[in-house]
Amino acid sequence: MTEAVFYVFAACAVATASMCVLSRSAMSAVLWLTATMLSLAALYVLLGAEFVAAIQVLVYAGAVMVLFLFVVMLLNLGHPTTDMRGPAAMAATVVIAGLLAIQLFALWSYSPDRLAAEIAQAPEFSDPASLFAAGQATRDDAVARGVVGAVAAPLFEVYLVPFEITSILLLTAIVGAVVLAKRKI
Amino acid sequence: MTPELKGYLLLSTIKMLVVFTIIMIGVALLTLMERKVSAWMQNRHGPNRVGWAGLLQPAADGVKNILKEETLPALANRWLFTIAPALSFIPALLLSAVIPFAAPLPVDFDVTLGPLGRFVHHGPMPMVVADLPVGFLFVLAVSSLGVYGIALAGWSSNSKYALLGGLRASAQMVSYEVAMGLSLIPVLLLSGDVSFSAIVAKQQAGIWYVMPLFLSFFIFTVAGFAETNRLPFDLPEAESELITGYHTEYSAMKFSFFFIAEYANVVTVCAMITTLFFGGWDIPFTDWDRSGGVLPTLATWLFFFLKVLFWVFFVMWIRWTLPRFRYDQLMSLGWKVMMPLALAYIMVMCTAIYLIEGVLGVRSPVLGSLILFALNLGIAILVFGVLDSGVFIRGSGARQKTPPARGAPAAVVG
Numbered sequence: 001m002t003e004a005v006f007y008v009f010a011a012c013a014v015a016t017a018s019m020c021v022l023s024r025s026a027m028s029a030v031l032w033l034t035a036t037m038l039s040l041a042a043l044y045v046l047l048g049a050e051f052v053a054a055i056q057v058l059v060y061a062g063a064v065m066v067l068f069l070f071v072v073m074l075l076n077l078g079h080p081t082t083d084m085r086g087p088a089a090m091a092a093t094v095v096i097a098g099l100l101a102i103q104l105f106a107l108w109s110y111s112p113d114r115l116a117a118e119i120a121q122a123p124e125f126s127d128p129a130s131l132f133a134a135g136q137a138t139r140d141d142a143v144a145r146g147v148v149g150a151v152a153a154p155l156f157e158v159y160l161v162p163f164e165i166t167s168i169l170l171l172t173a174i175v176g177a178v179v180l181a182k183r184k185i
Numbered sequence: 186m187t188p189e190l191k192g193y194l195l196l197s198t199i200k201m202l203v204v205f206t207i208i209m210i211g212v213a214l215l216t217l218m219e220r221k222v223s224a225w226m227q228n229r230h231g232p233n234r235v236g237w238a239g240l241l242q243p244a245a246d247g248v249k250n251i252l253k254e255e256t257l258p259a260l261a262n263r264w265l266f267t268i269a270p271a272l273s274f275i276p277a278l279l280l281s282a283v284i285p286f287a288a289p290l291p292v293d294f295d296v297t298l299g300p301l302g303r304f305v306h307h308g309p310m311p312m313v314v315a316d317l318p319v320g321f322l323f324v325l326a327v328s329s330l331g332v333y334g335i336a337l338a339g340w341s342s343n344s345k346y347a348l349l350g351g352l353r354a355s356a357q358m359v360s361y362e363v364a365m366g367l368s369l370i371p372v373l374l375l376s377g378d379v380s381f382s383a384i385v386a387k388q389q390a391g392i393w394y395v396m397p398l399f400l401s402f403f404i405f406t407v408a409g410f411a412e413t414n415r416l417p418f419d420l421p422e423a424e425s426e427l428i429t430g431y432h433t434e435y436s437a438m439k440f441s442f443f444f445i446a447e448y449a450n451v452v453t454v455c456a457m458i459t460t461l462f463f464g465g466w467d468i469p470f471t472d473w474d475r476s477g478g479v480l481p482t483l484a485t486w487l488f489f490f491l492k493v494l495f496w497v498f499f500v501m502w503i504r505w506t507l508p509r510f511r512y513d514q515l516m517s518l519g520w521k522v523m524m525p526l527a528l529a530y531i532m533v534m535c536t537a538i539y540l541i542e543g544v545l546g547v548r549s550p551v552l553g554s555l556i557l558f559a560l561n562l563g564i565a566i567l568v569f570g571v572l573d574s575g576v577f578i579r580g581s582g583a584r585q586k587t588p589p590a591r592g593a594p595a596a597v598v599g
Contacts, residue, residue: 027265027340034333054322058366062329063359066336070355073340073348146378147318 006046013039026072030065037061051147188295192306196292200314201282208281212448213243215497222501246441253437258343261434265341270435270442273334276327277449283323284456285381287312287466287486291477309477311382312466312486320380324457325366328412331450332358335414335431338443342434350430353420353512357411360519361418365408367527371401371534372461385465389475391550395462397557399565400530402462404523409454411519413447416504420512455496456489463492526568533564 013036020032037060044053155163186194217232217239224231232239257263289309297303317323332355339351372394373379376387388394395402411418422430432443459465466485468474474481474488510518537560538553547553 027262031265031333031337050317050319051322054319054326057326058322058329062326062332062362066329066332066355066359069333069336070352073336073352146380146383148322148373148379149377 002046009039009042030068030072034061034065051151188303188305192304195304196306196310204281204314208449212445215448217242219501223505226505250438250441256436258434260343262341265337269334269338269341270439273331273446274442276331277446279327280324280453282314283317284460285313285465286489287482288474290482316382318380321369322379329362339431344434346427347431347433350422350427354431357420361408361411364404364519364523364527368401368404370531371398374534374538381460384461388464389467392554393464397554399561404527406458413450413454415500417507417510418515420515451497451500455493458496459492
């Protein structure tokens, strides 16, 4: 049953993502991308990551894409007349598609065993196995602490310093955006 | 499928149908209530010709809207113009699925329904369509999707009034979402969980959160008004400036879909206020409502209904009392007052909760809540005093109290 649901939403995600790339109107592209975000949120729910799913919808579908929509509406792009054609664009397309295909091929050869082996060899600091017990234990943890607590505990205990560094980075980005957008402060 | 899963699905389907029907009928009746309340406040009678005391007016409106012509502006984007009402309507209805509306009802059955097979359910059934572990995060997430319907309706109509309304709506909803989300963090601090059932249970054990978290309640209510585009924040459809804003070009059933969405959103925000700050389905000063059984479920259902109805009335009361904000006032209120206030309040509450629970060692939730309530009273008096003094927001009448100096141009607008 879960598998069937997964394939439905995975197909939705792939189809809407291709529509986003293929559609000519910028407005439709934004809306298809929103649909992709929502399908991804559904996939997160299937993985048991309800919190991540909610944040995915809240931040990406609800805020980032609304801003995209806003920009497209304000710029009033209309129907583009110049497409990316010609030999240079063709060459760029082939190169990018080839790189992505190679990446996909590398991922294809991954098996769960190989993934587990690579995680075991990784440095201790990034080892998810030390934070998230496998299977049932994770579910028990989520029941005991709530879905937010299960995410918050590793974030604020083990990864506190990286978390704070990230927030300083974001703060810098915000200040930079304000400075760029507003000439006179 | 196991019989247990089938029983679960059967109960969920029944709950969905019940909640959907109640919301749709309730929304229809709310349009009548709005007109009756406005008439009462303006010393009129309101609709009173169709049915007893005008009770069938919503049905007449519905028939009228179905029979009217569906118009499509000549240069409108046909696809987006058609799906925009649905995009604002669906999130509004989705939200009604996650709010617990009564005490859990013990349900025990084991039946075989012909070719469908055996259905089994034992134990208490939570009176909510989906008791999600993400709780109010789901509500914030889905209500943030409601902006698409409005923005797309404004854009696809290919009309300047509709576009301005749509742009205003998106800006307003995105801005106030920030304050709304931040105002809920103190709730999370006190309850320790985001799921609605856990928050209701915590409030039953202590005091309703409106007392220890009064300012959260205030910010949430203001942001809720802005999120639902109700007066005094109905800038997206300010009829004196924009005709009716984003739904200017809509007619017939598409137009009324926007109305259904607006009222469904009002119901959801009121249900959120009730659940987060007024104990949900809790009946105060008694433990009987948690004893389980059919009677407590019905009584708590009634109580929840009454609380939500009060807040719906409150929303209408505000609508027919306060004038509309100017757009720059709305934005400066959202970004310069509500958001810093919510952030500062989070800091204060973090410190206060840490001091009460960590340093003073108060374990009783009632005593802790009372201390927080005293703190909140002080903060509230301070905040309302500052807000009322006109430092942040002034009406246009207050702008030119002093006559302009001689020789200065007459029309200086500050």
